[in-house]
Amino acid sequence: MLDDLDRRLLRLLQEEPARPVPELAQAAGLTPGRAARRLDRLRETGVLKGQETVIDWRRLGYTVHVSLRVTLDKGAPRAFEDFLAAAREVPEVVEIQTFLGQVDVRLSLIARDLAHYRAIYRDRILTLPRISDIEALMTLSVVHDNQALPL
Template sequence: MLDNTDKRLLAELQQNAHLTAQELGERLNLSPSQAGRRRQRLETEGYIRSYAARLNPRKVGLTVQAFVQVQMSTHGPEESRQFARLVELRPEVISGWTLTGEADYLLRVYCEDLAALNRLIHEILLPHPAVARVQSQIVMDQFKQDAPLPC
């Protein structure tokens, strides 16, 4: 179970994963060793999955963000595994979800330009034998950035 100090520690790390045990201790009113042990326990128990840098998509040449809904024509386990494998191999697909409702999958993608998005849809996704329909929504503006999880 997480206590309030653990929740505050997780919130601090989501804002800045580079915080040292000393800095965490100061923010949480703990000794550096206590803060370090708590962080290590939260890592070991799987509360913290990894640490990563958030890149600016435009700075790295990714000017188009889109959400792509995929509807399958068949729903067998093998087709699902093949589609999931296809998605895992595509670097432009940064996250994916299975859904209830009309669409079976929702993919979040970043592409260099519209031509790259078009190639992904028409040359990669639609040719998959189990895919029936693909619908994309191009992001015009992201007015709220990806936020930390509430703790």
């Protein structure tokens, strides 16, 4: 589906997503019109889903990052639906993932400090419905964080 030029454009976009099309075209060895048409095709086929802004929450004072592994009471009707709907309402929850296996849901949340985290955990997380078990993993450091694809 992708040829070498498409992969080159995608690699360049991964390196610098805000690069203007004329600069992107020059770096890829294409004319701006040809690069724009290829980018349009990549968007139309769903390969490119758009651009996003990534905010460094640490610079905004959120120094604590915790991953919560949650097992739900699956015997309760609508356990997943009730839990997920309530978890979406916690502003500090920045990611929710569901799994097959012993752990049903992972919540990723941020807090300003440990006191703020304790308050979120006590007042918001522990009141979420249908929790059977919960395990907290606090991030000490991020060793590798690369979302670029090997194109």
